[in-house]
Amino acid sequence: MKAAPSIAPLEAPYTLRACAVPYETLAERHPAYGKFGQDVGRTRLIEVPGPHGGATVMAKCEWENPEGSVKDRVAYALLGSALEEHGDRPLSELKVLEYSGGNLSRALSALCAELGIRSRYVLSSASPRSLLDTLEARGAEVDLVDKEKGFLEVVRRALRTAEEDPGWHLLYQHRNPANLFFHERTTGAEIVAQTRERKVAAWVASIGTGGTLIGVLRALRRRDPAVRAVGVTPSELPYASEQPPNGLPKYAGSGGMGYGIRQPFVTLHDDEIEHHTVSHSRCLELMAEFFAATGIRIGTSAAANWSTAREVAASLPPSDTVVTVLPDAGTPEEWARIGR
Secondary structure, eight states, rough: OOOOOOOTTTTTOOOOOOOOHHHHHHHHOOOHHHHHHHHHSSEEEEEOOOOSSSEEEEEGGGSTTTSTTHHHHHHHHHHHHHHHTTSSSOOGGGGEEOOOOSSHHHHHHHHHHHHHHHEEEETTTTOHHHHHHHHHHHEEEEEEGGGGGGHHHHHHHHHHHHHTTTTTOOTTTOOOOHHEEEEEEEIHHHHHHHHHHEEEEEEEEEEESHHHHHHHHHHHHHTTTEEEEEEEEESOOOTOOOOOOOOOOTTTTOOOSSTTTHHHHHHHHHGGEEEEEOOOHHHHHHHHHHHHHHHHOOOOOHHHHHHHHHHHHHHHHTTTTEEEEOOOOHHHHHHHTTOO
């Protein structure tokens, strides 16, 4: 019988290890995986409303990915690492386990359904009905954790499941280096190419795992080591908050863990990152404001990023550029809350 894996807890000290997933080889071996990879990334970088007299604000349109969010990139990267470890064994023998705030499970379930891989997701009981219906339609297994226990318990439930039943392959997005390196290789590289001669003064991104924030930062700082890094988390439970987890509504896909726990990737640059917070109610207002100004739908995490990017840009000269990311276009439930 396969021995239970030794899984580092979320709060364990983190050292970034080398990670070279052979994506091209895996794409040739698994055509459905390759097709998804062809459609991931290369999203537009557009100018969005910014402050009068301040820096230009530009944002990545991540809803253009095949399943509609920035987490499509992470799903492709994490599953690639699992496929590499699985080797030449039949895919029917691979069982993928992951926790999610929503979008990652949507993207992973699509990939796994196409490949015939059994998948299981640990989610909060606050997950939108539209997501749960999608996962059910794709044959995914779902474990729901009481929302009052916070996202930390969602992560810990997945870790316990993997330890108790090692037949499940835990992808572990918060500590899997494929997450960070894929953002550096794709999201970050795209932004470097798309900004060309612009002076990118600051990079703004919400902290879910921190993979987007740190991966893109690494790419941008290779060109200009002076780029500011700005992380955004919900005001209801900010990054590194000493408060216990809570069931308060928060903007999607991001947030602190509680008890002072910090996301592993972010700890690599803790002394360099500026932290901002935005409330859930304010994000809903910002969604409507952005739509009124642009005709474009964004989700709550995108609204938080846009708001923070505008604040940062207001303190910078017009010659500078602040870049951020719009992770998705929002859920039907989010839009229903603001009456659209």
